[in-house]
Amino acid sequence: METTREQTFAKPGYNIHTIETEKYKTNTVIVKMRAPLEKETVTMRALLPHVLQSGTENAPSAAAFRTRLDELYGALFFSDSTKKGNEHVLTFTMEAANEKYLHGEDSLFDQALTLLADVLFHPYVKEGVFSDKTVQQEKRNMEQRIRSIYDDKTRYASLKLVEEMYGDDPYALPAGGLLNEVPSIDAASLYAYYKKALAEDIIDIFVIGDVKSSEVVEKIQAHLPFENRTAVSVKTEPGAGPKEVREIREEQDINQGKLNIGCRTPITYSDPQFVAMQVANGVFGAFSHSKLFVNVREKESLAYYAASRLDSHKGFVTMLAGIDQKNYEKTVRIMKEQLDEMKNGRISDLEMTQTKALLKNQLQESADTARGMVEVLYHNIASGTNRPIHQWLEEIDAVTKEQAAAAAATITMDTVYFLAGKEEA
């Protein structure tokens, strides 16, 4: 295996992480900006990337900007807005072909980096703020984007559960923004917020590809001149659940009911018990050999998907399945029984072996893509933890059944959300 060299350079106000590797045919730069999740800012933050890529000083319209990307052999630029616990992360990704695979091209990397810098530092500005026309247009698109979540019932159900379960906890806020906050944003307020985010967010920059770290660090500093800052990460608390499990039922004119059960655990990514929790979630519902898949789908034919998910930065576990309405009680009962099996340590050697093998496989596979490597690094960065891949792999191997059961025992059911379908004929 060829060497992959990973280094971190701490600069005043931000960190640059470089990964030198020749295994890709493209080079990638990723900028992550992190700030506390807040009702007042979540919508502006979600809107910001859309406005930034609608025009720069040098390419004053979205079409002009996209034309520049196409000319760089279809350089890929995209942004997204996600949550890491109670923090809101904006990610800007630029990926350009390595010119060595093309006939007679100059450095596409430098040009792509210039374009990325233009988006972040030199947006199109009119009378000292963003263009009003662009902001209005992107607000309208954002409203449509938020409204259309309703159309994707699986996604709608998982967002609804989070909203219901977390109430006033900032984690309840959707990373894509709040519909009723959109109208109050204007070009001036968004521009002011942009300046603030640029100055105060916690910044991490990742460069992955066939590059020299020392050269790249200089280039990044020249192109992305983030100012000094003393930003501090907010600590995410899993939060306390209700005394009794809450049941919420919503009806829509749909064919399949979506059952999403939300649970809490105090074990988060930075916890020494985290890897045991990860194994517990694997045995419980992450794979095709897991208890939920086997018992809900294979044994009872109740569902096509039946799984559990773990958001390790919050300590949030979801059990989910798509079922006929008439099977609601039966499915909830089986899911509860399976959770009890976990808590009581009824876990076979085979389940442990399979789960560990697949978790290790997942982790190693993620290192095969530039974005996968960045996500693994960022888990550590965002939670102030140091669990490099090789150590993580060893920790997975070391988890015992008792430890997995002990981790599972911390899971408490909080809210059962059911998006009900039509009555069966």
Next chain:
Amino acid sequence: MEKTVFDQMNETVYHEQLDNGLNVYILPKQGFNKTYVTFTTNYGSIDNDFVPNGETEFIHVPDGIAHFLEHKMFEKEDGDVFQKFGSQGASANAFTSFTRTAYLFSATSNIKENTETLIDFVQDPYFTEQTVEKEKGIIGQEIRMYDDNPDWRVYFGLIENLYKDHPVKIDIAGTVESIADITKDHLYTCYNTFYHPVNMTLFIVGPVDPDEMMSFVKDNQSKKSFPDPTPVERRFPEESEKAAVEHNEIRMSVNTPKCEVGFKMPASSRTGKEKLREELAAGLLLEMLFGKTAKFYEKAYNAGLIDDTFGFDYTGERGFSFALVGGDSNDPNELAGRIQTQLLEAKEGGHLTEEAFERARKKKIGSTLRAFNSPEFIANQFTRYQFNGLNLFDTVPVLEEMTLQDVSAFANEMIQAERFSSCFVLPKETA
């Protein structure tokens, strides 16, 4: 074993057709942790009318059977194959398309064991009435899940409009009613007809030693015996060049209307590089007309007719091809009208400038290079190309040779108003 080096892409492919007819391809990718292996049969949802192996008369099988068969392959007398893959650290999956059924795994260890498991489970069918019945509930839920998905509904709604009789119009999973008729005997008939090694391709991509892997696969195959291969006889209905239905609307529980416009094309008679050129011309044409840098996009976006969901897609497979354009829109009628106008103008050479062509070509070259980072893309697309008589590695060289003339000629030949259709998903009327 033949070795082909693709200099420009810095990739090497090893190939051998084994004595039983199986095509095996190996693409070593050093530096990667993961090995990805697909085992694919040239058989999909459209192959529902054929002469079973060893018989002489055509039969017609229930809709959704290729997909049903895919599900049922995973269950064996001694349990579920997922369990075995899991123990060996492999993540396994499968999918069924219009023309292919693929079984696959990805793993970072036990590559030989996992490859053996993959080949052996696909070559050892085990169906009982009881397990077939049990699967109907699971697939029924899969069908219902898609029934609630407006993007899927508008996509298939449009294909249903385009085709009058061709089985491409049948949903890949079938319907709850059609799968009710499936029996274990149907499954064996389809299996015996379409899963002969001569109809299949094994593709291995990852940090492997090609000689070692090839002899491993050969050993495995030489221990098994298969009946002599007979060419599969399939039958498809004659299909008019015109769209069967001009327009259709589906009411669902949604907030935002979805609009798709498409046109069908006559089944291509071209082969090899010529066919690849045609497929690439289709992609470039759509990019030039509807891509994010096209005037069309800018105008429609500024007018609030489209959002980020707007996109386009070309499908060219064994016996059919069609193109689709659309996305979410608050005014689907206006959007559909504009898309059709844009296409008809392109037929006469409108919007097809050298500048737009160059940009689209560069973009396509870059996205092809990027796709070569992905073992999944390489294995799945290589196999698709191979079944269609094309070579995936010709993509960049052919793109470099192409001219605007290829795209204009394609537009002129393929775009015809009578081949157009549109489909909308609209919010349900509220009382």
